[in-house]
Amino acid sequence: MQFLPVFLDLRAGPVLLVGAGELARAKLRLLLAAGARVRFAATDGNDEVSDFDAEAVSRIERVAGDPIAADLTHVIAILCAGAGATGEAMAARARAKGIPVNVMDDLTHSTFIFPAIVDRGDVVVAVGTGGASPVVARRVRERIEALLPARIGDLATFIGRWRKTVHGRIPDFSQRRKFWEHVIDGPIGTMVLAGKSNDADAALHAIGDPSAFTESTGFVTLVGAGPGDPDLLTIKGLRALQDADVIFYDDLVSPEILDRARRDAARVSVGRRVGKPGIGQAAINRLLIEAAQSGKRAVRLKGGDPFVFGRGGEEVAALREAGIAYDIVPGITAGVGAAAESEVPLTFRQKATRITFLTAHKARDAETVDWSALTDTKMTVVVYMGITAAESIRTGLLAAGRSPQTPVGVFARATRPDAKAVVGTLEDLPGLAEQVETGPAILIIGAVVALSAPWRNSELAQLHSTLLMAAE
Ligand code: SAH
Numbered sequence: 001m002q003f004l005p006v007f008l009d010l011r012a013g014p015v016l017l018v019g020a021g022e023l024a025r026a027k028l029r030l031l032l033a034a035g036a037r038v039r040f041a042a043t044d045g046n047d048e049v050s051d052f053d054a055e056a057v058s059r060i061e062r063v064a065g066d067p068i069a070a071d072l073t074h075v076i077a078i079l080c081a082g083a084g085a086t087g088e089a090m091a092a093r094a095r096a097k098g099i100p101v102n103v104m105d106d107l108t109h110s111t112f113i114f115p116a117i118v119d120r121g122d123v124v125v126a127v128g129t130g131g132a133s134p135v136v137a138r139r140v141r142e143r144i145e146a147l148l149p150a151r152i153g154d155l156a157t158f159i160g161r162w163r164k165t166v167h168g169r170i171p172d173f174s175q176r177r178k179f180w181e182h183v184i185d186g187p188i189g190t191m192v193l194a195g196k197s198n199d200a201d202a203a204l205h206a207i208g209d210p211s212a213f214t215e216s217t218g219f220v221t222l223v224g225a226g227p228g229d230p231d232l233l234t235i236k237g238l239r240a241l242q243d244a245d246v247i248f249y250d251d252l253v254s255p256e257i258l259d260r261a262r263r264d265a266a267r268v269s270v271g272r273r274v275g276k277p278g279i280g281q282a283a284i285n286r287l288l289i290e291a292a293q294s295g296k297r298a299v300r301l302k303g304g305d306p307f308v309f310g311r312g313g314e315e316v317a318a319l320r321e322a323g324i325a326y327d328i329v330p331g332i333t334a335g336v337g338a339a340a341e342s343e344v345p346l347t348f349r350q351k352a353t354r355i356t357f358l359t360a361h362k363a364r365d366a367e368t369v370d371w372s373a374l375t376d377t378k379m380t381v382v383v384y385m386g387i388t389a390a391e392s393i394r395t396g397l398l399a400a401g402r403s404p405q406t407p408v409g410v411f412a413r414a415t416r417p418d419a420k421a422v423v424g425t426l427e428d429l430p431g432l433a434e435q436v437e438t439g440p441a442i443l444i445i446g447a448v449v450a451l452s453a454p455w456r457n458s459e460l461a462q463l464h465s466t467l468l469m470a471a472e
Contacts, residue, residue, distance in 0.1 A: 002130040003113055013076040018090050020044035023082035023104060031079070039075065041067035043083050069094065075099055075113070075208040076213050079449045107131040117140040121153025122160060147235070153182065155192045162204060174390040181243070195225045218292030224305040224331015225249075229415035230256040234336060237329045241265075245296040248287060251301030252440060254416065261299075265472055281311060285318035292324040303440075305333040309359050309384050333357075335382035336412035338442045342421045342451040346380050352448045353378045361385045366392035368438035380446035387441050390433035394426055397445065402426060405458075407449035412436035 014037040017027055021044060031038050040047055041063035048055050058331060063070045068089050072078075078094045079419060080087035089110035092411040094101035103109040115126035116137040125148075129141045149155075159180060170176045183189055183204065191200040221240040224230045226232035233241075240248065241261040249258060251271030270284045284300075291298040306312030306328060319326045335357060339346050346355050356379055362365040366389040374381055376398065386393055387410075398404060404427035422435045428443065433441070449455060 001299060004126055005115060005126045005128060007124065007126075008077070010034050010076070011188045013037070013074040014039045014061065016041065016063075016070055016072065016075045016078045017081070018043060018070070018086060019081035019084045020046070020102075022371075024093055025129070027079055027081045027104075028060075032059060035360050037061065039070065041070050043067055043086055072097055072099065077101070080104060087308075117146065118144050120148060120150070121152040122156035123148070139284070147363040149193045151193045151195060153194055154195075154197060155189060158197055158200060159183075161184075161201075167265050178230045182291075187241075187407060190463045201333045206393060218295045218297065218324065220292050220300060220326045222300045222302065222306040222315060222326065225253045225257050225301050225303055227304055227334040227337035227415045228254050228413065229337070230254065232261065232332050232415060233257060234329060234331065237331065239326075240299050240329055241301070242298055244299040246291050247301050248284065248291075248300040250303050253301050257301070268375040281314060285315055288315060288319060289322045289324055290321075293322075303334070304337070305331045308333040308335075308357060334384065334414060334440065335442050335444070338411035338421075339382075339444065341414050341419060342409065342411055343451070344380075344409060344444055345448050345451055346382070346444075348451065351378060352380045352446055355380045355382060357382045357384065359384045359386075359403070360389040360393055362389055365389065366396060369393075369396060371396035375400045375402055377402070377447065379405075380444065380448050382444070384444040385435075385440075385445040387433050387439050390430045390443070393443065393445075394429040397426060402445075406445060407447060407452065407455065408432065408443060408445045409449045410436050410441055410443055410454060412439060412441035421452075423449060423452060423458060423460060424457045 003011075014078045015031055015184065016039045017024060018041045019027070020042060024042065028038060028040060028049075037059045039061045040049075041172065046166050049060055052060070058411065065088055067083075072093070076099070078090055078099055078241065080090050080102070080106040083090065083103070087103040087106060088109055091103050091106075093102050100112045101110060102112050102114065107113070110131075113131050114127065115128040116134065118127075118141055124145050125141070127137045129137045129143070166176065166179065171303060172180055186225070188200045188203050191197070202257075203248070222242075223237045223240050225237065238260060241257075244262055244265045246266040246268065247258070247261055248268045248270045259263035261267070268287070270279055270287065286299055288298055300306070300315060302310045302312065304310065306315075307330070312328065316326060316328070336346070338344070345352070347353065354376070358381065360368060360369060360383055366386075381397075383393060397406070404425060406426040407423065408426050408429050410429075411420060412431045414421075420436050422432045424432045429443070433443070450460070
């Protein structure tokens with residue numbers, strides 16, 4: 001981090017603005033909107049300010065003569081926008097006096113830079129890239145704009161107004177935090193966001209005993225984290241992560257996703273790796289129940305989707321039995337993530353009309369699969385945990401009558417930066433599985449694999465057209 005984001009109170013003293021044209025005007029507008037008094041040195045001689053209202057104009061002080069010689073008494077910051085060589089000279093003067101200075105588009109002469117700003121009243125978000133790319137900063141800002149409720153600023157104002165009163169009634173900090181979280185997440189928060197601040201005031205006023213709100217009952221949210229790319233987390237999943245007191249996560253959950261959780265949430269790994277013993281499902285169930293019983297908001301974070309080979313069903317049953325409230329947030333399951341990444345349309349009009357998701361953890365599991373149910377050539381078969389059982393899967397499908405030429409793909413570490421996809425035909429399946437090195441990996445078997453990007457980019461592309469013609 002090269003620049004620390006801070007929020008400046010510009011009413012502390014005048015800001016010197018040196019510059020010309022639209023660039024200087026834009027900064028003048030921004031400064032005036034932030035309540036600043038502006039000493040304005042127009043290097044192009046155009047210091048026309050008739051487009052501002054009288055109150056704003058009263059905060060502008062025009063500088064006559066050479067801007068380099070402008071009076072710096074009490075000046076708290078200097079901005080140069082469209083000032084040309086004057087900017088560099090001003091920066092030298094500012095540094096000599098120890099005044100923070102920004103020369104637009106000139107990192108070497110600036111001691112501070114402007115972020116991209118989301119401005120929702122009391123809620124202001126600043127986005128920076130250390131000056132590397134304002135375009136990226138703007139994109140990030142657009143995303144945040146889209147994510148934030150329009151009246152989020154009103155919500156902050158509302159709480160600000162009530163803070164003192166509530167502080168007096170709930171002296172304990174963590175109780176108070178819980179109280180406010182209840183208010184924000186409940187009907188009162190909804191009223192504010194719907195523009196009904198008066199109703200919200202009345203409702204908050206009507207709460208006789210605010211401490212009744214803080215008797216929080218615990219809660220467990222099962223969240224599907226998706227296959228790896230943190231951007232594939234749902235908005236609902238992200239909210240749950242940001243509300244959590246404690247997160248119980250699997251091995252398959254990438255660190256980038258955990259990074260998006262509330263910073264002071266406790267993180268507990270309950271992962272289990274193939275071949276290595278984990279803490280066991282019963283122990284996980286117990287941890288979830290205990291966390292909720294002690295009033296915590298627990299998140300059970302699982303790779304992919306909680307209900308696809310994720311033992312979510314067992315956890316939910318245990319929670320129900322213990323009388324714990326829970327919620328389930330779906331995630332993008334690995335098979336679907338891999339298919340999208342490699343452009344495998346899991347269904348395709350007339351050519352692939354059904355999908356089977358199955359698990360083949362070990363060769364032993366693969367032997368218990370009823371392969372005869374998977375002979376339909378219009379069925380796409382998506383296999384989880386199938387790498388070590390690749391040989392048995394081939395044997396099973398061939399014995400059931402599937403063609404050795406059936407397209408197959410092995411998609412390892414799908415949607416992660418080190419993703420690797422290998423495609424070929426069913427007869428080569430074990431060899432393909434070996435090529436991806438480490439897991440986790442998904443196998444997809446069926447004609448649609450011949451439509452995938454890795455297939456199109458391989459020498460199999462020729463075979464692809466033959467196969468598709470055969471399927472016509
Ligand atoms: N609930 C998870 C599946 C858990 S079982 C889901 O819905 O995706 C674990 C198996 O998922 C792994 O053995 C592998 O087959 C698959 N898997 C999980 N993440 C994966 C990824 N990023 N790429 C490929 N396969 C993955």
